[in-house]
Amino acid sequence: MWAPQLHKGLSPLQLCRIMRPDDANIMGNVHGGIILKMIEEAGCIVSTRHCNTQDGDRCLALLVRVEKTEFLSPVFIGEVVHISAEITYTSKHSLEVQVIVMAENILTGGKKLANKAALWYVPCSLQNVNKIIEVPSIQYVNAEQKEEGRKRYEAQKTERMETKARIEEVLPPLPNLEPHTVGFSQSSLIHLVGPLDCTLHDYVHGGVTMKLMDEVAGIVAARHCNTNIVTASVDAINFHRKIKKGCVVTVTGRLTFVSNRSMEIEVLVDAASLVEKEIKKYRAVSAFFTFISLDKDNKPLPVPPLKIEGEEEQRRFEEGNARYLQAKAKRVADKDRQ
Numbered sequence: 001m002w003a004p005q006l007h008k009g010l011s012p013l014q015l016c017r018i019m020r021p022d023d024a025n026i027m028g029n030v031h032g033g034i035i036l037k038m039i040e041e042a043g044c045i046v047s048t049r050h051c052n053t054q055d056g057d058r059c060l061a062l063l064v065r066v067e068k069t070e071f072l073s074p075v076f077i078g079e080v081v082h083i084s085a086e087i088t089y090t091s092k093h094s095l096e097v098q099v100i101v102m103a104e105n106i107l108t109g110g111k112k113l114a115n116k117a118a119l120w121y122v123p124c125s126l127q128n129v130n131k132i133i134e135v136p137s138i139q140y141v142n143a144e145q146k147e148e149g150r151k152r153y154e155a156q157k158t159e160r161m162e163t164k165a166r167i168e169e170v171l172p173p174l175p176n177l178e179p180h181t182v183g184f185s186q187s188s189l190i191h192l193v194g195p196l197d198c199t200l201h202d203y204v205h206g207g208v209t210m211k212l213m214d215e216v217a218g219i220v221a222a223r224h225c226n227t228n229i230v231t232a233s234v235d236a237i238n239f240h241r242k243i244k245k246g247c248v249v250t251v252t253g254r255l256t257f258v259s260n261r262s263m264e265i266e267v268l269v270d271a272a273s274l275v276e277k278e279i280k281k282y283r284a285v286s287a288f289f290t291f292i293s294l295d296k297d298n299k300p301l302p303v304p305p306l307k308i309e310g311e312e313e314q315r316r317f318e319e320g321n322a323r324y325l326q327a328k329a330k331r332v333a334d335k336d337r338q
Contacts, residue, residue, distance in 0.1 A: 012086040013046040018106075019079050025218075025228070029298075030075040032231025032289075033214030035101060035115055036066075040207030042085035043097040043119040044199075050087055050095065051123035051135055059133045060199055061095065061121040063206030065156055066237040066287075068327075069117040073103065074230055074298060080104045081114070088118075089149030090135045095121045096149060120156055129201045129242070156236075163238045163286060181307045185223040186254040189216045192274070193247045202245040209249070209269060209285055210237060216253040217265040221291035224255060224263060225303050228294045232262060235288035235323065243284050247271045256288070257320025258306040264320045265289045288323065 015038065023034045040063055047061030075081060082102040089096035101115035125131040140146040177183040189212060197208045214231060221229040243249060250270045257264040269285035293301040308314050 012084045013042055013049075015042050015045075015083040015085075016080055019075060019077050019081060021077055024077050025230075027228045027294075027296075027298075028077045029228070029230050029294075030077070030079075030081075031211075031214060031218070032071055032234070033211035033218075035071070035075065035081070036069075036117075036210040036214060036234070037205075037207035038081065038083055039069075039085075039099045039101065039115070039117050040066075040119065040205065040210060042083045042099060043121060044205070044207075046085045046087060047095050047097055047121040047123070050138075051133060054136045057125040057127060057131070057133055059123040059125050060201060061123045062199070062201075062203070062239075062242070063119060064094070064122055064239050065120040065160055066206075066210070066234070067118040067120075067156065068233065068235050069115060070233045071115055071231050073112045073114045075103045075114050078106075080106055082111075087138055089146075089153060090138050091150075091153050092134055093122055093132045094153070095123075095135055096152060097121065118152075124201065126200060129203065159236060160238050163236075164240055178307065180224060180304050181309060182255050182313050183309075185220045186252070187216055187219040187223065188253075189219075189251045191249050191251065193243055193245050193249060193271075195245060198245045204243040204245070204247075204249075206239060209239075209243065212249070212251045213237075213253075213267040213269065213285070213287060214289065216251045217267050217289035217291060220253040220255060220265045221263050221293070224258070224306075225293045225301070227301055228296075229263075229291045230294060231289060232292045233290045233327070235290075237285065237287035239285050241271070241282055241284050243269075243271045244273065246275050247273050249284070253289075255306055256316040257324060258303055259324055260302055261292060261300050262324070263291045263293075263303055264324065265291065266316070288320075 019030050024030045051059050085099045088098045097119045099117045102111050103114040104111045123133040193204050197204045253265050253267045256266045271284045272281040273279040295301050
């Protein structure tokens with residue numbers, strides 16, 4: 001995915017923390033949202049630190065996008081998570097941060113690769129959150145690596161614009177629906193954004209939002225298959241608009257596609273201000289989470305088929321199937337290269 005020493009003069013940021021019981025589900029598997037929150041914290045620190053190495057306005061880096069990330073190995077209570085975050089590309093107003101997550105069993109000394117992620121940040125002035133600061137450039141080993149970074153930048157920029165154009169309203173599910181339908185498992189979580197959720201700008205941390213999204217997706221997956229479930233991967237997470245302190249966020253998850261061994265869940269975050277009535281409800285974040293079902297030995301279980309009702313659910317199912325096949329083909333290609 002990425003190599004150390006991609007550029008000169010910057011050392012990766014290193015964070016670590018032991019996983020506690022409140023980080024995990026009842027089976028001892030650490031929630032994917034906890035890992036995502038830690039990844040975002042590391043990305044925010046390394047990005048903010050880099051952008052404040054120059055003269056001028058002090059700034060704070062805000063998360064705008066997380067590329068597709070795979071949960072490669074489950075993490076358990078008592079393991080120590082080591083996070084390494086490094087800036088791998090800078091444009092005029094944004095930074096790419098690549099993160100590697102390792103899990104260590106401190107009893108045996110064994111280590112395993114748990115996650116890889118790529119995140120994009122923009123630095124915003126502390127005096128005016130709507131003012132984006134120019135990013136200090138980094139030095140690359142060679143022109144080829146800089147060009148590869150530029151291509152990643154252009155690709156994510158295009159995909160973010162396309163996602164904004166596809167925003168749609170989420171309808172509440174009908175009550176007492178048949179099991180294994182979309183409406184039966186669709187779930188929502190309502191959260192008031194308080195001071196502990198926020199950055200120095202009084203806007204919610206991206207990691208807090210991702211944790212809530214993972215929780216809702218997990219509820220949807222558990223309702224569908226009624227077993228132990230874990231996060232397998234997350235498609236690109238797009239942060240369309242900032243969420244301010246005092247907003248009420250509604251996080252909604254619904255099944256879009258089910259294969260024999262996995263469930264794709266669309267998660268949408270809508271926000272509305274409690275105090276500023278002129279700010280109407282708006283779409284803030286969107287993403288697709290993939291979950292798998294596990295038995296007591298953490299082995300994958302078959303997933304009940306999804307019962308499709310109506311043209312819209314059929315359209316979303318076919319789009320999910322296309323994403324599933326594309327991801328499967330990429331995994332095969334990556335395995336062949338290795």
